[in-house]
Amino acid sequence: xxxxxxxxxxxxxxxxxxxxxxxxxxxxxxxxxxxxxxxxxxxxxxxxxxxxxxxxxxxxxxxxxxxxxxxxxxxxxxxxxxxxxxxxxxxxx
Numbered sequence: 532x533x534x535x536x537x538x539x540x541x542x543x544x545x546x547x548x549x550x551x552x553x554x555x556x557x558x559x560x561x562x563x564x565x566x567x568x569x570x571x572x573x574x575x576x577x578x579x580x581x582x583x584x585x586x587x588x589x590x591x592x593x594x595x596x597x598x599x600x601x602x603x604x605x606x607x608x609x610x611x612x613x614x615x616x617x618x619x620x621x622x623x624x
Contacts, residue, residue: 578605579616580623 550556560569574595581591588602597605609616 575605578602579609582606582609583620
């Protein structure tokens, strides 16, 4: 996805990597994203965590409210993606 790495995206990456305080990060999320986007993104991270723990789709769907499509999409990214979910999960450990 090199076409996605625009100067604007690079600026966003610089900002995100420079935030080292959860309150500042939360304020940034509130300003950048809608409440729904924040909830959906954090839901995907919860799904990734549960998939990594070996939980079945039905249990993940029940616990998170995520659709089977979302769970499958996260699973694909977790197993065959760029490694972002793996890095996130490692940070949370």
